[in-house]
Amino acid sequence: MDVDGVLTRGEIAIISDGTEMRLFNSQDGVGLMVAYQAGLQTAIITGRATEAVRKRAEEVKISHIVMGTFSKLQPLLELCERLGLAPTEVAYVGDDVPDIPPMKHVGFAVAVANAVDEVKRVAHYITERAGGEGAVRETIELLLKAQGKWEKAVGEFIGDPEWNRGL
Known part of the structure; x- marks a missing residue:
């Protein structure tokens, strides 16, 4: 997945000393940690390389971090090869035109609601x-529910395997 515009609203604040600041959604963070609990490999491929992004990725258990590349297809293909996955076994979430090449190669291309029209046109x-x-x-949540793993992963994440009994 991309970072700016996907894990963030796409806004980048640059402080006077040149430090970049981004705001991340806490529900996305919990979702990523539940995905980790379920054994789902996650990755970010982003054009900007910042310590804030690396720190957040580590906090929310993102498995693979590729930063500093605006050409996202080659890193995606290399990651797939390293993991022994066909691109068709991968989902990719994007919002802007640099995300189109990887989205056209994966099995499940996702555009965020506020993505540009070109990205929405290639999304599944x-x-x-x-x-x-x-x-x-x-x-x-959509992916894990389709695999029948969401309920168990949530239970393991919160330490209560029977969390939804009686609901």
């Missing part, structure tokens, strides 16, 4: 939530 699914506002959580 468009989220109801905007980037930085829970779109990643929505996608993870």
